[in-house]
Amino acid sequence: xxxxxxxxxxxxxxxxxxxxxxxxxxxxxxxxxxxxxxxxxxxxxxxxxxxxxxxxxxxxxxxxxx
Amino acid sequence: xxxxxxxxxxxxxxxxxxxxxxxxxxxxxxxxxxxxxxxxxxxxxxxxxxxxxxxxxxxxxxxxxxxxxxxxxxxxxxxxxxxxxxxxxxxxxxxxxxxxxxxxxxxxxxxxxxxxxxxxxxxxxxxxxxxxxxxxxxxxxxxxxxxxxxxxxxxxxxxxxxxxxxxxxxxxxxxxxxxxxxxxxxxxxxxxxxxxxxxxxxxxxxxxxxxxxxxxxxxxxxxxxxxxxxxxxxxxxxxxxxxxxxxxxxxxxxxxx
Numbered sequence: 001x002x003x004x005x006x007x008x009x010x011x012x013x014x015x016x017x018x019x020x021x022x023x024x025x026x027x028x029x030x031x032x033x034x035x036x037x038x039x040x041x042x043x044x045x046x047x048x049x050x051x052x053x054x055x056x057x058x059x060x061x062x063x064x065x066x
Numbered sequence: 067x068x069x070x071x072x073x074x075x076x077x078x079x080x081x082x083x084x085x086x087x088x089x090x091x092x093x094x095x096x097x098x099x100x101x102x103x104x105x106x107x108x109x110x111x112x113x114x115x116x117x118x119x120x121x122x123x124x125x126x127x128x129x130x131x132x133x134x135x136x137x138x139x140x141x142x143x144x145x146x147x148x149x150x151x152x153x154x155x156x157x158x159x160x161x162x163x164x165x166x167x168x169x170x171x172x173x174x175x176x177x178x179x180x181x182x183x184x185x186x187x188x189x190x191x192x193x194x195x196x197x198x199x200x201x202x203x204x205x206x207x208x209x210x211x212x213x214x215x216x217x218x219x220x221x222x223x224x225x226x227x228x229x230x231x232x233x234x235x236x237x238x239x240x241x242x243x244x245x246x247x248x249x250x251x252x253x254x255x256x257x258x259x260x261x262x263x264x265x266x267x268x269x270x271x272x273x274x275x276x277x278x279x280x281x282x283x284x285x286x287x288x289x290x291x292x293x294x295x296x297x298x299x300x301x302x303x304x305x306x307x308x309x310x311x312x313x314x315x316x317x318x319x320x321x322x323x
Binding site: 006007008009026027028031032033034036041043058059060061062063064065066 | 086087088089090093096109110111112113114115117118120121124125126131136138139141151154155156158159160226227273275276
């Protein structure tokens with residue numbers, strides 16, 4: 001089991017999953033999002049990478065703003 | 067007829083009005099107002115996805131990124147590190163280089179921190195970004211930004227969201243006269259006539275958010291801004307009459323009865 005942090009929230013993962021699976025889990029596959037893994041931008045080509053314990057993930061998108 | 071385009075970096079736009087997408091009551095209102103404004107560029111912010119609510123609608127469900135050019139903005143960033151992080155993520159997400167940099171220096175006035183702004187501009191330009199930069203209405207700072215490779219200079223008219231209009235027309239005019247890149251007044255415009263004044267001074271465009279979103283009828287105000295910007299531009303291109311201290315009659319004296 002891996003304890004990770006997504007957008008500031010602690011999440012426990014029962015199984016080892018990839019970033020891509022995480023994106024699917026949150027229904028974000030068709031949305032324009034960008035992901036940061038442990039402070040570094042993760043290009044889409046690397047979404048198959050597996051998540052490991054203590055990973056810190058940020059998932060962002062565009063919202064209304066000035 | 068000569069086509070009059072707003073040219074930023076190597077992109078041409080028919081509309082000289084850029085609109086923000088913040089502060090609206092809901093996405094429907096955002097979409098209606100922006101559609102009425104005729105704008106082709108909309109500013110957007112970069113924020114965390116709400117992972118707790120998977121069905122929450124997103125801005126892109128209402129404003130298609132295929133129809134409007136999303137201009138990622140760093141609103142809310144108070145230092146270079148935060149701004150660079152935001153824009154690098156935005157580029158990863160959108161896949162384009164045109165961005166708006168805004169590094170604030172003070173929570174009360176929302177005035178820009180020009181040292182952090184200039185440093186961020188240099189780094190972003192090196193990384194291949196085309197940077198439109200929010201800045202103070204100081205001609206020297208604006209020139210420094212242009213020399214650093216900014217794609218557009220975006221001086222404030224007055225504090226962000228204040229609606230106070232252009233407070234220093236002389237400074238805005240000096241910036242326009244010294245700039246080779248587009249000058250787009252950003253922040254502080256309160257009503258349509260403020261936008262016309264900006265365009266009459268010779269600005270290449272204006273960026274409006276609060277003045278439309280906070281109007282009683284945002285859609286009608288958006289239309290008003292669309293016309294105000296066009297009127298101001300035409301007035302600038304037409305070349306205004308000379309100002310005279312005394313009255314000069316319009317009718318000839320000859321033939322007076």
